[in-house]
Amino acid sequence: MIFRLIGSRLLAAIVTMGVAAVVIYGSLRLIPGDPVSAITAGTRLTSEQRAALREKLGLNQGFVSGFTHWLGSVLQLDFGQSMVYGSSVNDLLAARMPTTVTLVLYAAALSLVLGLGMALVSATRPGIIDRIGLVVTSLSIATPSFVVALVLLGVFAVQLRMFPATGSGDGFGDMVYHLTLPAIALMVATFGLVARIMRATFREELVSEHVEVARSRGVARMDILRRHVVRNSVGPMMTITALLLAALFIGTAIVETAFGVDGIGQLLVVSIARRDFPVVQAISLLSVGLFVVTSTIADLALPFVDARVRAVGGLR
Amino acid sequence: MSLDTVGLALAGTARRTRRRTRPSALVVASIALLGIVAVASVLAPVITPYAPDATDILNSSAGPTSEHLLGTDGTGRDTLSRLLIGAQLSLLAPLAVAVITTAVGALLGLAAARIGGAFDMIVSRAMDIVFAFPTLLLALLAVAVFGPGLTAPICALALGYIPFVGRIVRSAAIQEQAKPYVGSHAVMGFSELAITVRHIFPNIAPVLLAQATLTFGYAMLDIAALSYLGLGVQPPAADWGSMIAQSQSAVLQGNLWSILFPGMAVILTVLAVNVLGESLSDRFSLASRSAR
Numbered sequence: 297m298i299f300r301l302i303g304s305r306l307l308a309a310i311v312t313m314g315v316a317a318v319v320i321y322g323s324l325r326l327i328p329g330d331p332v333s334a335i336t337a338g339t340r341l342t343s344e345q346r347a348a349l350r351e352k353l354g355l356n357q358g359f360v361s362g363f364t365h366w367l368g369s370v371l372q373l374d375f376g377q378s379m380v381y382g383s384s385v386n387d388l389l390a391a392r393m394p395t396t397v398t399l400v401l402y403a404a405a406l407s408l409v410l411g412l413g414m415a416l417v418s419a420t421r422p423g424i425i426d427r428i429g430l431v432v433t434s435l436s437i438a439t440p441s442f443v444v445a446l447v448l449l450g451v452f453a454v455q456l457r458m459f460p461a462t463g464s465g466d467g468f469g470d471m472v473y474h475l476t477l478p479a480i481a482l483m484v485a486t487f488g489l490v491a492r493i494m495r496a497t498f499r500e501e502l503v504s505e506h507v508e509v510a511r512s513r514g515v516a517r518m519d520i521l522r523r524h525v526v527r528n529s530v531g532p533m534m535t536i537t538a539l540l541l542a543a544l545f546i547g548t549a550i551v552e553t554a555f556g557v558d559g560i561g562q563l564l565v566v567s568i569a570r571r572d573f574p575v576v577q578a579i580s581l582l583s584v585g586l587f588v589v590t591s592t593i594a595d596l597a598l599p600f601v602d603a604r605v606r607a608v609g610g611l612r
Numbered sequence: 613m614s615l616d617t618v619g620l621a622l623a624g625t626a627r628r629t630r631r632r633t634r635p636s637a638l639v640v641a642s643i644a645l646l647g648i649v650a651v652a653s654v655l656a657p658v659i660t661p662y663a664p665d666a667t668d669i670l671n672s673s674a675g676p677t678s679e680h681l682l683g684t685d686g687t688g689r690d691t692l693s694r695l696l697i698g699a700q701l702s703l704l705a706p707l708a709v710a711v712i713t714t715a716v717g718a719l720l721g722l723a724a725a726r727i728g729g730a731f732d733m734i735v736s737r738a739m740d741i742v743f744a745f746p747t748l749l750l751a752l753l754a755v756a757v758f759g760p761g762l763t764a765p766i767c768a769l770a771l772g773y774i775p776f777v778g779r780i781v782r783s784a785a786i787q788e789q790a791k792p793y794v795g796s797h798a799v800m801g802f803s804e805l806a807i808t809v810r811h812i813f814p815n816i817a818p819v820l821l822a823q824a825t826l827t828f829g830y831a832m833l834d835i836a837a838l839s840y841l842g843l844g845v846q847p848p849a850a851d852w853g854s855m856i857a858q859s860q861s862a863v864l865q866g867n868l869w870s871i872l873f874p875g876m877a878v879i880l881t882v883l884a885v886n887v888l889g890e891s892l893s894d895r896f897s898l899a900s901r902s903a904r
Contacts, residue, residue, distance in 0.1 A: 308737075308740065311737070311741070312740065312741045312744050315741045316741070316744060316745070319745075320753070323753050323756065323757050324757075326757045327757050327758075328758065334759075434883060434886060434887065435879070435883065437882075437886060438829070438833075438879050438880075438882035438883040438886055439879050439882075440833050440836055440837060440840075440878060440879075441837075442836075442837060442840045442856060442857075443856060443871065443875040443878065443879065446856065446859065446860060446863045446871045446875070447863075447868070447871065447875070449860075449863055449864065450863040450864075450866065450867075450868045450871070451868070454863070454864060454865070454866045455866055461864060542746060543746065545746075546746040546748050546749050547748075549748070549752070549841070550748075550837050550840065550841065553841055554840075554860070564752065565752075565841050565843070567756075568752050568753075568755055568756045568843060569760075569842065569843060571756055571759075573756070576752075576753070576756045580749060580753060583745075583746060583749050584744050584745055584749070587744050587745075587746070588744055591744075
């Protein structure tokens, strides 16, 4: 039972990645008219350069052979060469990966701490505190990260001069300092959804029979929260963490642009504006891959952290 | 029918009617705000105090004054006029996304539920795969392929939100078609299509409306982000996202006025839309619970 579950989940992940690869590779072919002239619009190319580019992008092959060729190199982690920077896509990504990974993890930590904290407080204190929580989370959900980014820039970087306005810093400590405002901007835009979903989950556990039984046995309030409510909510918590990481990764496109942080997100935006397809394809694959990997891990880890799933092969 | 089921049914209807007659003040305020924004955007060409591109360079980056009620931006353009004109694209683009997504999502979700079998499995799998693409990534890819503008991202976002509508419609339709009346209509000789169109669709319409409203709010944030990145609306046209982008240089000079109003416009509109969507969604789940 459990092996079938794992097998089908892995198969679904592989199929999703396969279809994503076709779509992302095919995007280059979808360009109306001649892709080469569309991509290089504004630059003068000799017909030899044009032919070389066509060859390099695999455009003179059929879709299937072009795709298998491209997929072959991607599976060997070779994303080709950037058309704008000239260097290999791998070098461009490797130089920016530490910054963006730090930013995503930093923002995820802030968002989870605040979101889960608010969810727990709202779920356990109905009434005015819960109401205030609802207003705050609604505001968070409705607020775009770039508006927060600009307000933070104006207040903390320009007027109070507490944080730098641009750049990603040298060395890890300086990088974390530079990434604080971007991480807060991402946190403000994401913690609301975390708090909403987890509040509903905690509430569901709080009114369940096993919590009532524990309460009637006289189990201490904190023990009920820790051992019954939070413990039983680990599954949804892992799922929301997986979704959050994927959302934050694409969110760096906005926040890194706002703060002039030289990371993967900003590279994606610049590459899209300049139609640097090898870079766009690589980052798009990373983005979808991150979602597929994190959500698959969250699903597969569930039986190990939740004995109920281990016993019956699924919740409920 | 035993007595207590009658009692339950009556209690259910009583609760439903009481809730119907009393929408919360917040919901009323949201509807009013959205109404004002919609009317203002339609009347924008008539009621703008200045031409949206007219510059008053002596009064640039100013706060609210009697001349310029909401101040001016970095090049001295009247913020109120630009907000009103910008409202048109800011509302129309997500509206287009919501309409396309709702139509296609409802069709796919209903068809998957009613036809079932292999078709249901293929549609559900396809929606799972689309779900793996962040909607903003789809919009960005559309720009990479078709160049900056709004048409391609609108289609890409509509595609990206189909699973959000389709999955919910599918499960609502599956719940609905399990009810006895569907079987009895089939026995009476009504066609599958007639039952779907005349009975199942009207019964799941509220959940569809709720989901369409929420999609509008999310799409508005995505499109504003795209315009903020300079990949959506292209100048001289403007929406709220591009206004926020243009305010960045003023903000970096310490002038926060320029971001206040376009930022508030996006936040308040999305907030109102979400409040409305959530109240519709709550009302539906309550109605279906008391009806069971």
